[in-house]
Amino acid sequence: xxxxxxxxxxxxxxxxxxxxxxxxxxxxxxxxxxFMFVCAVYxxxxxxxxxxxxxxxxxxxxxxxxxxxxxxxxxxNLTGLFSYDGGIYWRxxxxxxxxxxxxxVCATMLASAAGYALAKYEFRGRQFVFSVILGGVLVPGTxxxxxxxxxxxxxxxxxxxxxxxxPSVVSPFGVYLARVYAASAIPDELIEAGRIDGAxxxxxxxxxxxxxxxxxxxxxxxxxxxxIWNNFLLPLVxxxxxxxxPVTLGLYTWNNQYGQAPQLVSYVVIGSLISVIPxxxxxxxxxxxxxxxxxxxxxxx
Amino acid sequence: MFLGPFGVLFALFFLLPIGYAIYESFxxxxxxxxxxxxxxxxxxxxxxxxxxHVFSDPSFRQGVGRVLLFGVxxxxxxxxxxxxxxxxxxxxxxxxxxFFRLAFFLPYGIPGVIAAILWSFLYLPGLSPVxxxxxxxxxxxxxxxxxxxxxxxxxxxxxxxxxxxxxxIIYAGLQAIPADLYEAARLDGASEWRVATRIxxxxxxxxxxxxxxxxxxxxxxxxxxxxxLRSVADDISSSYxxxxxxxxxxxxNNNPNYAAAVAVVLAIGTFILSFGFLRLVQxxxxxxGV
Numbered sequence: 313x314x315x316x317x318x319x320x321x322x323x324x325x326x327x328x329x330x331x332x333x334x335x336x337x338x339x340x341x342x343x344x345x346x347f348m349f350v351c352a353v354y355x356x357x358x359x360x361x362x363x364x365x366x367x368x369x370x371x372x373x374x375x376x377x378x379x380x381x382x383x384x385x386x387x388x389n390l391t392g393l394f395s396y397d398g399g400i401y402w403r404x405x406x407x408x409x410x411x412x413x414x415x416x417v418c419a420t421m422l423a424s425a426a427g428y429a430l431a432k433y434e435f436r437g438r439q440f441v442f443s444v445i446l447g448g449v450l451v452p453g454t455x456x457x458x459x460x461x462x463x464x465x466x467x468x469x470x471x472x473x474x475x476x477x478x479p480s481v482v483s484p485f486g487v488y489l490a491r492v493y494a495a496s497a498i499p500d501e502l503i504e505a506g507r508i509d510g511a512x513x514x515x516x517x518x519x520x521x522x523x524x525x526x527x528x529x530x531x532x533x534x535x536x537x538x539x540i541w542n543n544f545l546l547p548l549v550x551x552x553x554x555x556x557x558p559v560t561l562g563l564y565t566w567n568n569q570y571g572q573a574p575q576l577v578s579y580v581v582i583g584s585l586i587s588v589i590p591x592x593x594x595x596x597x598x599x600x601x602x603x604x605x606x607x608x609x610x611x612x613x
Numbered sequence: 614m615f616l617g618p619f620g621v622l623f624a625l626f627f628l629l630p631i632g633y634a635i636y637e638s639f640x641x642x643x644x645x646x647x648x649x650x651x652x653x654x655x656x657x658x659x660x661x662x663x664x665x666h667v668f669s670d671p672s673f674r675q676g677v678g679r680v681l682l683f684g685v686x687x688x689x690x691x692x693x694x695x696x697x698x699x700x701x702x703x704x705x706x707x708x709x710x711x712f713f714r715l716a717f718f719l720p721y722g723i724p725g726v727i728a729a730i731l732w733s734f735l736y737l738p739g740l741s742p743v744x745x746x747x748x749x750x751x752x753x754x755x756x757x758x759x760x761x762x763x764x765x766x767x768x769x770x771x772x773x774x775x776x777x778x779x780x781x782i783i784y785a786g787l788q789a790i791p792a793d794l795y796e797a798a799r800l801d802g803a804s805e806w807r808v809a810t811r812i813x814x815x816x817x818x819x820x821x822x823x824x825x826x827x828x829x830x831x832x833x834x835x836x837x838x839x840x841x842l843r844s845v846a847d848d849i850s851s852s853y854x855x856x857x858x859x860x861x862x863x864x865x866n867n868n869p870n871y872a873a874a875v876a877v878v879l880a881i882g883t884f885i886l887s888f889g890f891l892r893l894v895q896x897x898x899x900x901x902g903v
Contacts, residue, residue, distance in 0.1 A: 340805065344701050345709065351698060352716040355777065358731050359719060361742065365734075379742050426619035433615075441616070448627050450826075450887050455834065455880040458859055459634035460626065462869050479626040487619065517615065542724050544837040545856070549864070560726040567730050568844050581734070584727045592722035596715050 366582040370575055389582045396579055397554075404559040405587065408541070410473070411558050415480040416537040420529055423483045423536075427490020428521050432503060442491065448484035457545040464550070475550040476558070480540045486532040493528035494521065534598060541591070559587045631880070638663050638874035656870075663874035672852035673875065677882075679764065680854050684832040687768040692824055694772070695779035699817075700809050702780070703787040714784075717777035725774060729841035732770045737845055758846035766846075767838045775831075779824040786820035787813055822894050826887045833883045836860070855879045 357379070365373055369385035393401055430442050460479055464470045498521055506516040522529070547561045554565065563583050570576040641659040667673055698717055702710055720728065735741045736757035747755045757766045795808045803811075836856040843849045851865065852858035855875060863872035 344704065348698065348701055348709075348713045352713055355716050355720055355773065358728075358735060358773070359723075361735065362731055373740070377742065422619040422622065425615040429615035441620075444628075445623065447884070448623065450830065450884050451627070451631070451880055455856075455876055455883065456627065456630050458863055458869075458872055458876045459630035459637070461863070462637060462873065463630050463633045478622070482619070482622045482626050484623070484627070538721075542837075544724075544726050544840075545860070549860070560724050563730060564726050564841060567733075567841065580730060584730060588723050588727060592719060595722040596718065 362581060362585050366578075366585045368578070370578050373577060373581070385578075386582075389578050392575065393579045393582050393586070396576075400554060401559075401562070401579075401583060403555055404557050404562040407473075407556060408558040408560070408587070411476055411480060411547075412537050412540040415477055415540050416533050418481040419483040419486055419536040420533045422481060423486030423532055424490045424494075424522065424525055424529055425517065426487045427492075428494045428498075428517060428525070430487070431491045431494035432498065432500070432521075445484045445487050449488060457543075457549050460546070461549040470550050471552050471556065473556060476547050476556075479546060480536075480543070483532065483536045483539070485539075486536055489528055489532050489535070490525065493525055497528075498524050530598065534595075559583070563587070634873040634877050634880075637870050638877050641870045642868070659870070663871050664878070666871065667874050667878050670858075672850070672858055673855060673878075676852055676855045676858050680833055680835055683764060683768060683835065684829060687771060688825065688828045688832060690768075691772045691776050691828065692779060692821065695776050695824065696783055696814075696821070698776070698780045699783035699787055700813065702784055703813070704805055704809070714781075717780055719777065720774050721778040723774070725837040726841055728774050729770055729838045732766070732773070733842055733845050736766055736842075758842070758848070760848040763842065763846045763848055767835070767842065770838050771831075771835075775828070779828070782824050783817050783820045786817035790816050822891065825894075826890060829887050829890060830883055833879065833886065 361379060364379060366389060367384050367386040368382050369388070372382040372385075426445075430438060430445075456479065460475075461470060464475050469475050502520055503516055506520055511519070541558075541560070544560060544564070547558055548564075551557055551561065554562065557565070563580055566576045566580050566583070570580065639659060639661075640656050641663060642656055698713075702714060723731070735743050738744050738754060738756075741757075744755055744757070756762060790813065795803075795812045798808050798812060834856055835854045839849050839853045839857060840860075843851075843853075851861040856879065859872045859875040859879065862868045862875060
């Protein structure tokens with residue numbers, strides 16, 4: 313009944329292209345929405361569990377209904393988390409920001425310069441250099457971690473900030489994105505005009521190229537940020553000093569220790585929650601940059 | 614030169630370690646006498662001995678078999694799932710698009726280690742509301758961490774993490790298609806299903822290839838999720854995946870030369886598989902005129 317009313321209304325609003333608003337489409341819409349709702353539950357439920365569990369004390373964590381709140385222990389969990397082991401959780405957050413944040417900024421700058429050079433300068437072996445870098449995209453970071461450790465231990469660089477930071481600022485995929493984007497978005501005439509005006513090559517890059525490439529830069533930054541933040545093997549092999557850990561490695565260590573120290577379960581839960589909140593917000597609000605960058609990347613493949 | 618700084622670091626932290634791993638993989642530590650004292654071990658040239666060992670090592674073979682099985686099942690399931698969600702989001706019929714897009718993408722904001730820790734709680738009997746709910750629904754005590762089930766529990770974590778990301782890549786491809794292209798088909802009376810399979814899917818083939826290549830690389834490198842789950846699942850051995858084997862050999866068994874050989878074989882294998890897949894798709898695509 314309601315369906316046929318909708319169909320008539322649809323027919324009346326003819327200029328909308330969905331004109332043949334047949335009952336079939338409406339039923340399809342309900343089914344599609346219902347299916348997506350079920351999927352949304354699948355994707356959100358673990359996050360919901362994390363949120364709920366971070367408010368519970370160590371005892372109610374095991375005994376109460378997992379998907380609903382019980383006695384509120386949020387404040388004591390928070391103070392416990394930030395004071396445990398001399399407030400080392402703070403260190404981990406700062407370290408993560410250094411590795412992933414600063415690392416991704418540096419990686420973006422290096423990759424944009426390299427991509428720009430590969431797109432806009434003719435030189436011998438250009439294609440070869442690009443092919444080698446492209447091959448680097450297919451060599452995953454984890455395959456490099458072990459040999460890097462063996463290498464850096466020869467020069468006593470393991471167990472330092474640099475051992476995690478320096479390998480993280482190399483982003484072949486960023487170079488690829490930068491080259492694709494610079495080749496299509498920066499007109500050669502603009503560079504020529506800059507040269508005629510007497511600007512140095514560096515100034516042209518800084519004032520003209522970087523400005524035009526800025527949407528691609530955000531995408532490159534995001535990709536590298538996630539790559540560093542997700543690279544677990546590299547800090548795991550490089551670092552033994554817990555004060556140098558990124559937050560992922562720190563939580564992993566606690567997660568392996570709660571057999572001996574039961575209160576750590578609560579800290580792992582709330583520590584996980586705190587560490588992902590800023591990231592999830594940043595991600596969701598920057599979603600359109602993912603899409604634009606991914607289109608640029610896949611169109612060329 | 615603009616290429617310089619990147620080039621130097623790329624050489625130092627990409628090319629050099631690869632070269633060094635290859636170099637190391639040709640040596641092995643020889644223990645003389647009783648193996649006591651610092652001078653009793655010497656590093657000697659071993660030729661291809663480490664490589665023949667890799668290929669005959671049962672734990673390496675089992676690990677490779679495991680990640681291949683994992684990939685053959687998990688990658689198609691995840692990509693099909695992602696494609697369906699992208700098509701639904703793109704179809705005119707769907708409601709609440711913004712909410713759904715955010716919900717599906719959210720897990721990607723959670724790093725692999727933390728996602729694995731989170732799911733390990735949801736698999737753990739006594740703590741997990743999922744196990745409790747299934748028990749309450751009459752399924753008995755479901756063991757997510759058993760010898761046969763744990764691989765698929767890992768697959769579930771990976772699917773949960775990356776479906777939304779892959780969906781976004783495919784969705785981006787769909788959004789780039791000019792709408793009038795299928796408006797015409799729709800006016801001709803083509804159903805949504807026909808529009809999706811005959812017009813939309815062929816046009817996002819490039820995006821699908823991209824997601825498949827990334828997934829193949831990720832699967833062969835599987836490390837963080839099984840490593841984290843080891844704390845709750847006894848059946849994940851220290852050589853569960855090739856990457857775990859290399860890690861164990863280097864740090865537990867103190868055999869970096871052998872670990873280097875494993876890493877080299879794994880890197881070459883990854884390269885061949887992802888590159889081969891690209892080639893296969895490109896040839897196939899050229900024939901179909903995509």
